[in-house]
Amino acid sequence: MPKVRIVFDRVRVEEKMLEQKAIELGHDTKMIDAKTTQINTESKKNNFDFGDVVIERCVSYFRGLHFTACLEFLDVPVINKFEVANNCGNKMLTSLLLRKHNVPTPKTYFSFSSDAALETLDKEGYPLVIKPITGSWGRGVMALKDRDTADAIVEVRELSDGPLDRIYYLQEMVRRPPRDIRAITVGEQVIAAMYRTSTDSFKTNIALGAEPIACEITKELDDVCVKASKAVGGGILGIDVMEDEKHGLVVHEINNTVEFKGLAKVAKRNIPKEMIEYAIASAIR
Amino acid sequence: MNCPECDAKIKIPDDASVGEIISCPDCGADFEIASKNSGVCELKHAEKVGEDWGE
Numbered sequence: 001m002p003k004v005r006i007v008f009d010r011v012r013v014e015e016k017m018l019e020q021k022a023i024e025l026g027h028d029t030k031m032i033d034a035k036t037t038q039i040n041t042e043s044k045k046n047n048f049d050f051g052d053v054v055i056e057r058c059v060s061y062f063r064g065l066h067f068t069a070c071l072e073f074l075d076v077p078v079i080n081k082f083e084v085a086n087n088c089g090n091k092m093l094t095s096l097l098l099r100k101h102n103v104p105t106p107k108t109y110f111s112f113s114s115d116a117a118l119e120t121l122d123k124e125g126y127p128l129v130i131k132p133i134t135g136s137w138g139r140g141v142m143a144l145k146d147r148d149t150a151d152a153i154v155e156v157r158e159l160s161d162g163p164l165d166r167i168y169y170l171q172e173m174v175r176r177p178p179r180d181i182r183a184i185t186v187g188e189q190v191i192a193a194m195y196r197t198s199t200d201s202f203k204t205n206i207a208l209g210a211e212p213i214a215c216e217i218t219k220e221l222d223d224v225c226v227k228a229s230k231a232v233g234g235g236i237l238g239i240d241v242m243e244d245e246k247h248g249l250v251v252h253e254i255n256n257t258v259e260f261k262g263l264a265k266v267a268k269r270n271i272p273k274e275m276i277e278y279a280i281a282s283a284i285r
Numbered sequence: 286m287n288c289p290e291c292d293a294k295i296k297i298p299d300d301a302s303v304g305e306i307i308s309c310p311d312c313g314a315d316f317e318i319a320s321k322n323s324g325v326c327e328l329k330h331a332e333k334v335g336e337d338w339g340e
Binding site: 008009010011015016019031033059060061062063089134135136137139162238255256257258259 | 302303304305306317331332335336337338339340
């Protein structure tokens with residue numbers, strides 16, 4: 001009987017769904033709180049009960065990333081791998097990998113000082129979308145529609161002066177319907193997809209109230225998502241796709257600890273079941 | 286059990302698990318279930334939402 005462990009720092013609906021499904025499938029299942037787990041350089045795998053495979057589900061990106069590094073140090077199979085988490089948690093790395101692997105993605109500009117960022121905006125023209133290098137749920141994502149707005153945002157960044165605030169990620173504003181597509185890939189398969197529609201903002205995050213509507217997994221969507229998943233290293237991922245009026249489907253973000261409570265409402269396949277079966281199969285391989 | 290902040294009654298669902306967040310209906314404070322033994326829960330203040338929280 002495979003032993004499945006789910007590492008969490010806050011139990012959301014998704015973690016409960018995963019735990020419940022793993023139990024239903026007859027697996028020896030335990031939840032492990034990352035916040036109370038102690039690991040050191042002398043630790044050995046058999047000091048812990050990390051089972052046959054760990055599904056890392058921390059809501060805090062950096063906590064999950066570093067916990068994953070420790071698990072890999074202990075030779076514990078973990079989904080997703082450190083490299084994948086690192087690639088997806090940093091929007092600049094994601095964009096570079098997507099482009100490098102010829103996955104359609106919006107044109108994105110990287111500047112390494114506020115002056116250079118303003119120069120890019122003046123040269124390329126408004127609007128461009130500014131996004132923090134790390135972050136989720138649409139936080140800090142803004143359309144810079146004119147120089148005044150850009151000046152204000154740059155000033156705020158300079159005052160907050162976080163280490164990543166000096167790296168400016170500016171993306172073309174894609175002309176598209178007022179929605180995007182969230183697809184979940186498990187290994188090399190797209191198992192579910194939904195439209196996320198927003199009526200009062202250009203942001204379409206479910207966390208901000210966007211409505212989930214079932215989306216057919218066309219061959220084009222399947223191809224672009226599988227290619228995107230491979231570009232960042234594969235695993236269990238949430239691929240965000242926009243329908244660009246000029247270029248067709250473009251991938252703009254990839255999520256490492258994908259939330260799926262919205263998608264589970266409209267998906268035909270059982271998302272937690274697919275995730276658990278994939279995790280176990282990956283560990284046995 | 287009672288809210289550690291304002292002493293109001295907090296009802297914890299039977300199927301709530303360790304790591305889940307419970308909010309006090311009176312003062313709105315959020316607590317994490319730190320442990321659960323024989324139906325008795327221990328609560329601790331929940332972490333604030335961090336800049337790196339999300340997917």
